[in-house]
Amino acid sequence: MEKIFNPRIKICCISSIQEAEMAIRIGASALGFVSEMPSGPGVISMETIKLIAASVPPPIATFLLTSKQDINEIIKQHEYCRTNTIQICDDIMVGTHKELKKALPGIAIVQVIHVRGEESIADVLAIQNEVDAILLDSGNQSKQVKELGGTGRTHNWAISCKIREKLDIPIFLAGGIKPDNIAQAINQVHPFGIDLCSGVRTDGKLDEIKLQQLFNNIKRG
Numbered sequence: 001m002e003k004i005f006n007p008r009i010k011i012c013c014i015s016s017i018q019e020a021e022m023a024i025r026i027g028a029s030a031l032g033f034v035s036e037m038p039s040g041p042g043v044i045s046m047e048t049i050k051l052i053a054a055s056v057p058p059p060i061a062t063f064l065l066t067s068k069q070d071i072n073e074i075i076k077q078h079e080y081c082r083t084n085t086i087q088i089c090d091d092i093m094v095g096t097h098k099e100l101k102k103a104l105p106g107i108a109i110v111q112v113i114h115v116r117g118e119e120s121i122a123d124v125l126a127i128q129n130e131v132d133a134i135l136l137d138s139g140n141q142s143k144q145v146k147e148l149g150g151t152g153r154t155h156n157w158a159i160s161c162k163i164r165e166k167l168d169i170p171i172f173l174a175g176g177i178k179p180d181n182i183a184q185a186i187n188q189v190h191p192f193g194i195d196l197c198s199g200v201r202t203d204g205k206l207d208e209i210k211l212q213q214l215f216n217n218i219k220r221g
Contacts, residue, residue, distance in 0.1 A: 074100060136171055
């Protein structure tokens with residue numbers, strides 16, 4: 001199948017300046033830093049997020065992943081960490097996306113939608129005008145311990161493709177993507193960006209060989 005284009009690549013669960021530098025050197029356009037979560041890999045302290053984010057050159061997007069559901073708490077996190085993008089991994093319960101954007105001018109707001117069925121299409125359409133991008137992931141918010149990302153599972157990419165076709169804003173595709181299936185993900189969904197964590201790691205550490213293989217497979221299509 002012919003490759004349509006090269007999406008932006010976001011490497012998530014960055015845990016050190018060294019990992020950030022490696023990801024950028026090999027080709028990442030964005031980095032993700034995981035703050036406190038109910039489950040999943042890659043959580044680092046607010047102090048570490050602030051330190052790494054400050055070291056990243058301006059052309060690279062820096063994502064603060066937050067599980068907070070109150071925009072006032074999200075604002076406090078951002079004011080400390082100083083990333084240029086906020087990735088909201090759960091539903092906002094106190095405040096609105098519009099209020100958050102007004103409070104943080106110039107900061108991109110990305111909402112995660114965990115794709116579990118056709119109902120996810122309506123979830124995306126309901127907020128598309130209030131955020132800068134959507135990230136489609138494979139978590140499960142209904143579990144007793146919420147899964148808000150980092151599951152290593154793919155979801156139904158046919159639904160993600162339907163969502164992408166209906167939106168005028170960028171989508172990132174996440175969940176179970178790795179070097180072996182990156183070309184399929186790109187060609188089936190045609191996302192603006194791809195988000196990876198465990199797919200390019202070995203024993204929790206960013207793996208330079210897997211990362212290089214990922215970009216090689218993207219070039220081959």
